[in-house]
């Protein structure tokens with residue numbers, strides 16, 4: 001299949017749809033291919049090697065579909081695979097193509113917008129263990145971010161992938177993890193949802209934030225603004241991205257299951273194809 005030259009959007013499952021829907025709003029004329037590796041989700045509890053292997057395979061498949069630019073709309077893949085793909089693989093397999101992630105835009109945004117320098121990060125166990133957020137926040141915030149507190153939320157991705165959103169069972173884990181985070185630092189004023197699945201749980205998350213002075217940072221808008229800016233600064237990439245306003249959806253799992261969940265999350269009916277490997 002080829003949708004001419006779409007922008008590839010990759011996630012371990014449904015989470016990247018929270019990024020894609022913002023891309024579609026701000027860049028409606030562009031073509032996109034969404035790739036959910038639902039057969040292997042969740043990535044958050046897998047090793048570096050496995051996440052890297054799955055992510056590289058998907059990136060190659062997106063390149064084969066005609067993508068010159070791929071966004072890893074997944075924090076875990078951005079934390080565990082992006083740098084190696086950019087530095088080691090791209091020069092060998094497709095030096096003219098680009099792969100970007102979601103962590104750096106979020107780090108830059110929070111560095112500019114925290115008021116008291118206390119930042120909380122909710123993420124998968126893999127992203128937390130990678131220390132990508134603390135490392136990047138220290139490196140890029142110019143001292144504006146002083147205290148970084150992470151909380152791993154191992155159950156949140158399975159809750160979304162199994163569509164248990166809003167159930168008492170789901171709320172039990174969400175409340176527990178948020179309480180743990182704010183016990184570690186009650187002064188947090190900026191809370192990064194460091195997993196693209198988490199905005200789908202936003203109603204429950206809001207319920208358990210202990211005070212109203214906390215800004216919740218969802219990545220959809222931030223990453224989209226960065227992509228718009230990137231395309232302006234890189235006309236050579238923008239030129240090769242086709243603009244028919246079309247999106248195609250691919251999953252490594254059964255397409256009908258993907259279609260019904262993804263349609264719910266996107267708010268309109270979508271058709272998906274299973275990737276044949």
Ligand code: DGL
Pocket residue numbers: 011012013015016041042043044045073074075076077124127157194195196197
């Ligand atoms: N959406 C992915 C992220 O942003 C979830 C990873 C997973 O599958 O655990 O980290």
